[in-house]
Amino acid sequence: MTVENHKGGGLFVMKCGGSTLAALPDSFFDDLRELQRSGAQPVIVHGGGPAISGNLEKLGIESSFVNGLRVTTEEVLDVVEMTLAGSINKAIVRRIQGSGGQALGLSGVDGRLITARLVANSSEVGLVGEVTGVNAEIVRGVLAMGYIPVIAPIGVDAGGQRYNINADTAAGAVASFTGSPQMIVVTDVPGIMRTLDGRKTVLPSVTVGQIEDLIENGEIYGGMIPKVRAAIDCIQGNVSEVVIVDGKEPRVLSRVLQGEELGTRIIRS
Template structure:
């Protein structure tokens, strides 16, 4: 069955086909070396325009704590009241987004920071369990023309996952959901998820080795057997969440690897590739 993302992806500007979408958590991006941003800038100058979607959960939690605002999670989603939403927007579209833009510009790149509410970039509706989680949204559409216009001007879009509906209501969007939707709507088949781990690992003869290729079902099986455990579970499930619409695979890589983005885009087997089938 076709989704809105599938239909939109067929009509997006052809110029976006040479772009790629990269998703990264705000805290991970902040910890990456300057060489990572040098690689981003090199790709931009080479015509392979990055489109970045970032998160920032830990920074949101820290700010809420400092402000004395209670926060809780329901099935992995932050319960988002209007008060919490104000902080989400302030942190994601404000401090984290602009920090990323500054780091790109310092290394000689050109970037524009946006939230999904700017130009109705990420259009959203309430999630099914709205009564439990508040103003958390599902993506209904992405303004691919706006992304294309920014790319045409030679700038790298840096997108904070705050959505909006036709009535002006803001929504807190899971960053992985937002990244997958952006990738699908602009018509790319592969996403790169930058983390602080080299990929999905398995013990082989007592030695941990990175698995070059796994399927979504392999991941669930490995979680069930305990081969994927602890903090790695949310990382791989977040990557799986990016696979929908046009996106057929996600590559998990360690952002500290030298020229990791260029190497992935040039076809090198690095990190773990998660395929839909």
Template sequence: MKCGGSTLAALPESFFADMRQLQEEGIVTVIVHGGGPAISDTLSKLGIETEFVNGLRRTTEDVLDVVEMVLSGKINKEIVRRIQLAGASALGLSGVDGQLIEAVPVSNANEVGLVGDVTKVNAELIQDVVQMGYIPVIAPVGLGADGGQRYNINADTAAGAVASHLGVEQMIVVTDVPGIMNGEKQVLPVVTVAEIEAMIQSGVIYGGMIPKVRAAIACIQGRVKEVVIVNGSEPNVLSKVLKEGGIGTRIVR
């Protein structure tokens, strides 16, 4: 699952109760989370300027220090704490730990700075954490191949890469909208990769939804069969996705 930064504060207790229920039933969940609003707020308090280029935060070393502090520290531990309060077991990690996420600079690094594209995920480490009985909660900060350079990684991109490398059947994108909407603001129950490209070109899909669907497309071209975009504030949303269907938008090949 990818949990968006703007969604985390609004997630109801039933969301975490769902995670406990799934863990008890033997359904393994892995969370990759964002934290954009909290990062922006902290940067503002510290007087560090930030801007976005095509949905990606322009990242200098100063910005990256704050990104890592907020994602790997505050946000990651907050999610772990809420899962544990619901009665499940969780373990917080960042992409730096155990070289979990390896990355290279994005193609437009001259514009966005220290933003990374994922080249490798240590799936064995994630599986080991799961086998120990914990839900992995992953902050999307990555390392270069030599382990020296850190990279800020878009959470949608990181979640898609983790899903692909784990070979899971389904990725759930937990956000603050009910799914992908058409021009009449109606939720589309199913869309294909080709339809998404057309909707981006026509402007129906725009803004922060673009990196979400791009990550979904990259993910689906791997071993993942489908990506589901749902509103995290919907009561018992995880149970509904996994057991009932008919909620949010399913992105399929």
């Protein structure tokens, strides 16, 4: 595959949950290595909600959620940063390097990579940030040195205050500021499913508006609702398309980038 074979001109952004990445087979990272060697420029933004919850529980720190956002105090934020920028970020870097790829772990704090401010409902959720900017030069600089940037979604403001940022929101912002029109969301499901003729079938493409209809009529339900809404959060700025794929699918990244219909493409309209 050459750089010209996909829409991002070589650069593409991939979002993945920490627990999903941990469960991916070695072949996924082999595919990532081959893409990197062929001239593609992957950028990874990762989450890690379950690991954060586990560490908070171990430390006896109470945690709650409001509309899917973790209520974040300074005490909680210490654990969020430790988990995301520490153990999870480095575990991903190790797996990439273990397959023969080259990776560099960063958080949004490093070089003010991700700048942020408090979300509008900060009185309810605390130190949760919305992205105000992404330093695309850092991302491009890391790529130019031959490394895959692996980014933990912690933001920072001009005064040095840290913020907990939703990983999907951070990934969408990184994609938008770096000029990648497409986001790949790697999950543990084959895409958005609906029942046709009594069988569960993957929808090849769906618009943001159709997703709300599918949720309303019960076709999208349970644990798929937050996954889909999170993917919608990625569609911002220059990002016009999000592809939800199962990371266990053979050569999934290469196949999506070559234009193969795989998973579900979410488009604006």
